[in-house]
Amino acid sequence: MEGIKIKADQLRATGADVVIAPCHNCHRGLEDVNEHYKLGMEFKFLSEIIYDCMEKTNTAG
Numbered sequence: 001m002e003g004i005k006i007k008a009d010q011l012r013a014t015g016a017d018v019v020i021a022p023c024h025n026c027h028r029g030l031e032d033v034n035e036h037y038k039l040g041m042e043f044k045f046l047s048e049i050i051y052d053c054m055e056k057t058n059t060a061g
Contacts, residue, residue: 004029008037018042020049 011019011033021027021043030043 004033005037008033008039011039011041012037016041018044018049020044020046022046 007030011030017040019030019041021030027043027045030041033039034041034043
């Protein structure tokens with residue numbers, strides 16, 4: 001993890017709360033950096049963000 005301190009510093013410098021990860025490998029790697037360096041960031045896929053922004057209707061009942 002010491003070898004990726006540069007990435008942790010880059011992420012921290014953005015001031016972002018949520019970061020979009022382009023692929024599963026990136027997502028997992030960034031989560032590892034986040035946990036190790038206590039960045040307090042949330043990592044999501046673009047599809048999650050789109051889904052969160054969609055208007056959802058209740059079709060039941």
